[in-house]
Amino acid sequence: MSETIDLVRDIIIILLLLSGTFFILSASIGVIRFPDVYTRLHAATKASTLGISGIMIGAFIFLYAEKGIISGKLILGIIFILLTAPPLSAHMIGRAAHSSGIKPWAADGKTRDAYADSIEKNK
Template sequence: MTTNVVADIFTIVAICAGAFFFLAGSVGLLRFPDTFTRLHALTKADNLGLGLVVLGLLPQVDSLSTACKLVLVWFLVLLGSATVSQLIARAVRREGPKP
């Protein structure tokens, strides 16, 4: 097999795995009973899904700057999702469960 075929297969596998984790996070959002477990499902599954998608796209980029931009976007999403989930969890804990 040539290098391009191996890179293409790796890209397909990684992006499909990332899409699976995105789907699992969405199902967790819809199925889990309370806000804390929903936040856990979304932050863990979506961050892993995006990481796999970025990892799958890295062999396809043509320059180092594009690869760095992809990784930077992933890290910014990690930081943003962690911050937002902490703020949502703190607000829910402060207000208490609704009957």
């Protein structure tokens, strides 16, 4: 019975590490391939956050299972990454890009800037 639990735990750890690696790789490709600041920003913040969290959760489970260590640093790191990376960095970089006049990219050439519309509406 213990061998089955160890096998399941190891499979969960492997899946978390592989999914984290996949998300980080897809974020890297997205930053290189996407056409404008706003889509690159989405790739950089969302996918990399999921990737880092997956790897850190896998490391937490591994440390607890193998050594019996409950790592407070990993728990705080996961919480910090989830709370700060997407909301703060994406918001500030997006506002700075919009303030400097960078327009969103549109495949059909028709761009509707909802943020500029809301700024005009609130004036």
